Amino acid sequence: MxxxxxxxxxxxxxxxxxxxxxxxxxxxxxxxxxxxxxxxxxxxxxxxxxxxxxxxxxxxxxxxxxxxxxxxxxxxxxxxxxxxxxxxxxxxxxxxxxxxxxxxxxxxxxxxxxxxxxxxxxxxxxxxxxxxxxxxxxxxxxxxxxxxxxxxxxxxxxxxxxxxxxxxxxxxxxxxxxxxxxxxxxxxxxxxxxxxxxxxxxxxxxxxxxxxxxxxxxxxxxxxxxxxxxxxxxxxxxxxxxxxxxxxxxxxxxxxEGGVEEFARRNARKAALLYAAIDGSGGYYRNEVVASARSRMNVPFFLHDPALDTVFLAEARQAGLLALKGHRVLGGMRASLYNAMPEAGVQALVDFMQEFQTRHG
Ligand SMILES: Cc1ncc(COP(=O)(O)O)c(C=O)c1O
Missing domain, CATH: 3.40.640.10 (Type I PLP-dependent aspartate aminotransferase-like (Major domain))
Incomplete structure (x- = not known):
């Protein structure tokens, strides 16, 4: 399994x-x-x-x-x-x-x-x-x-x-x-x-x-x-x-696990990690939401070249990262970081995104 x-x-x-x-x-x-x-x-x-x-x-x-x-x-x-x-x-x-x-x-x-x-x-x-x-x-x-x-x-x-x-x-x-x-x-x-x-x-x-x-x-x-x-x-x-x-x-x-106070801390760390990776990618990835309104739970993001979307999703799937396809209303990608998503999962996503950028950038 x-x-x-x-x-x-x-x-x-x-x-x-x-x-x-x-x-x-x-x-x-x-x-x-x-x-x-x-x-x-x-x-x-x-x-x-x-x-x-x-x-x-x-x-x-x-x-x-x-x-x-x-x-x-x-x-x-x-x-x-x-x-x-x-x-x-x-x-x-x-x-x-x-x-x-x-x-x-x-x-x-x-x-x-x-x-x-x-x-x-x-x-x-x-x-x-x-x-x-x-x-x-x-x-x-x-x-x-x-x-x-x-x-x-x-x-x-x-x-x-x-x-x-x-x-x-x-x-x-x-x-x-x-x-x-x-x-x-x-x-x-x-x-x-x-x-x-x-x-x-x-x-x-x-x-x-x-x-x-x-x-x-x-x-x-x-x-x-x-x-x-x-x-x-x-x-x-x-x-x-x-x-x-x-x-x-x-x-x-x-x-x-420690109740909502503990999940607030974990969720803040998870969201900060992913947004930092997006914002620090030099425009390779982008999130379009004003910083003060950004969701900690659902992070939509776009690749600089939409032609790479399919490759990104296929390689992410290979790397054990599921369901990153964005909603059809917006396209692009979306990572949902609910309480059950461990910090290790977000770290794995961020590592994958950086490695993908190096290989396809
Ligand atoms: C914020 C929000 N409201 C309402 C809904 C609709 O929920 P349901 O499919 O349970 O009717 C969703 C579904 O994703 C949602 O995200």
Whole structure:
């Protein structure tokens, strides 16, 4: 068996110890005579797993009691579609701060059910920078203000998300949750697909201030109702139990490694190493994002000659460096440096890039 360094944007690299634990319990889970894939989500064995995962996530992210934690299937995109149904009255405005592809997606998903307004956008500048607070045009009557904490494709990240005024701030943290300490109380809601920093694809986390759950929202089926989901411990229907279990293992791993403070240090070192290699390459490689807005999680970069892209990817693959192809929206390369990516992986990438430049420069 060989496990390479996987720079995929998601589903992405998981800690090997998590995969080994999942493997060990795949056939028989914790003395219950069956795999965790085979037991009822309402039985005591799975309920203990689900509750422990929530308790550990609360510890990891310092989530206060006045926030509910909801686990659902459907990905972050489904959350984007459900935000207006749950938190906006029919016809009400909602403000969207658009800093990249996923901010646009959030707006598009919400638009059928809310008066979705672009409060600010950095699209005119190619999403190379963030739209600063001074540019935000907030509506007086907005149900909420939506931001994308980290843009996975464009590689721009808010490090200190500005206050939103009266309307609660709702943030998509899909690609940066648990990468550094986070003040949950600044937000009305935070959501994230798990498949980057929290574990496997197939489960999504919504952390929501309980008073927002009291909003009437709009007519919706019970299964789309976050108030009902919170009241039923996310078990209105059969939850993605395996994914929930592996998320729990991943969260536990992060706690054992030293928690978000430790990951903040590691992530800062990893990002600094890669950006220094790009900036120090004399233009052979380039990243186009303004330094203050550069993402620590997703680093898009371009070779000076796009004709070399295919060779770069093939040789990287040979060197044990996976999934460096950039998103089709941007082209070029992208290295995703989530929590499970060890510093040795980034060092291997940087060594490869320098050696590639020497051979093909
Ligand atoms: C920031 C961000 N938001 C939303 C999504 C969509 O997530 P999902 O595929 O879980 O719906 C992604 C996917 O990569 C993302 O990176």
């Amino acid at each position: 060989s496990r390479d360094f996987n720079f995929s944007p998601g589903p992405s690299m998981l800690p090997e110890s998590v995969l080994r634990q999942a493997q060990a319990t795949m056939l028989e889970f914790d003395g219950c005579g069956a795999s965790i894939l085979e037991i009822s989500h309402r039985g005591a064995d799975f309920l203990a797993v689900a509750r422990q995962a929530e308790a550990d996530l609360r510890r990891l992210l310092s989530i206060p009691d006045d926030y509910a934690v909801i686990f659902t299937a459907g990905g972050a995109t489904t959350v984007q579609a459900l935000l207006p149904l749950n938190f906006a009255a029919p016809g009400q405005a909602a403000d969207y701060v658009v800093s990249g592809h996923w901010g646009k997606t959030a707006l598009k998903q919400a638009a059928p059910c809310v008066d979705a307004r672009i409060a600010a956008s950095s699209e005119a500048g190619g999403f190379h920078d963030l739209p600063g607070r001074a540019q935000w045009r907030l509506s007086a009557d907005a149900a909420y203000v939506h931001v994308t904490a980290n843009e996975t494709i464009h590689g721009v990240e808010w490090r200190d998300i500005p206050e939103s005024g009266n309307a609660p701030l709702i943030a998509d943290f899909s690609s940066s949750i648990a990468s550094e300490p986070l003040d949950v109380t600044k937000f009305g809601a935070i959501y994230a697909g798990a498949q980057k920093n929290l574990g496997p694809v197939g489960i999504t986390v919504l952390i929501v201030r309980r008073d927002l759950l009291q909003r009437d929202g709009q007519p919706r089926a019970p299964i789309l109702d976050y108030r009902a989901q919170a009241a039923s411990e996310s078990m209105l229907n059969t939850p993605p139990s395996w994914n929930w279990y592996v998320l729990g293992l991943t969260v536990k791993w992060m706690l054992d």
